[in-house]
Amino acid sequence: MGVKPDEWIIEQAEKGMIQPFEKGQISSGVISFGVSSYGYDMRIADKFKIFTNVHSAIVDPKNFSKKSFVDYKGDVCIIPPNSFALGKSVEYFNIPREVLCIVLGKSTYARAGIIVNVTPLEPCYDKETELLTLDGWKKFSEVENDEIVATLNQHDELEYQQITRKQKFKYKDKLIHIKGRNIDLAVTTSHQLFVKKRWSNNFDFIRADNVYGKYNYELKRDAVWKSQKRDSFILPTVTKSLRFSTYHTIKKEMVACLKGKSLNSKELYGKLQTKISYREFGKIFNDLYNxxxxxxxIIYITRKIGANKMYLWSLRNNDYIDNDYYTQPIKIPMDDWLRFFGIWIAEGSAYISKKGYFVKVAAFGGNKKI
Known part of the structure; x- marks a missing residue:
């Protein structure tokens, strides 16, 4: 794999690899930024940590002292002689796993004697990590290529976006495992965690190995959710019983096998998980046809002498739902649903038995159960 050109960078950036993204080079009155021939010139945000030796603190790369830095926010950062400053980019980079991204200093800064240290961009999670999708929590291995997942936008709001790609690779080094009452994740040492110090209100990206083992950091665990006002709630379909007859089980399997496909009788019979005689299978087949x-x-297979007639079967409607096996969706006015749901949260329970699904609400009036 060679160095990626500007066409590839633009294509991937428009899918979310770089946010915010500037398609061309902007240089009027500012240090140029945007897409270049084989790279992207990023910008530095207005927050800095400027090194100071006023307190003669030791610079420990694994444990920086707060006394070593002065926090500064502004459009212009003045770096004292023989000093340095830490900054962060305006852009957020979501680099594909098969691509190695190296950060280099611009020649414009180099001519002023400012050196930018080389840094790779390579975030990742382990295979047990789960993502919040429209269908609930899923592990990476369960997420489809076009899955819609929850993200956090720059306004601290929960936002659902379609993923651009899935990445999988081998990693032999140690993982950092962070576990608490409301969080459990394992990441590589270089992964950028979105955290804040307990006495601060501002979240920032910090390497996992600089956070691990320190009590004064808090991971981002919430978001602002802007919901849509709905007039009704749809209670989804479920199977009517967990203990159903063989007939309905086979019927369900046959419909699933024929979704978007055409099969002959023998092919379909071979795909069934529940084994029955071919004669019984034929009866169910005829029922579904009727x-x-x-x-x-009807297709004809040519033989040496004559031809054999064979039936090729398919579903009349690929969205077919077996009403004998599944309940129908129920539309409930939202006010009624919320009233019931509030009571159920306070006094209700739900469980599954061999007879099906049960939802109960119990309350007591004096000594009498209502």
């Missing part, structure tokens, strides 16, 4: 669930196409 109920207009299935449609068939």
């Amino acid at each position: 109920q207009d669930v299935l449609e068939r196409e």
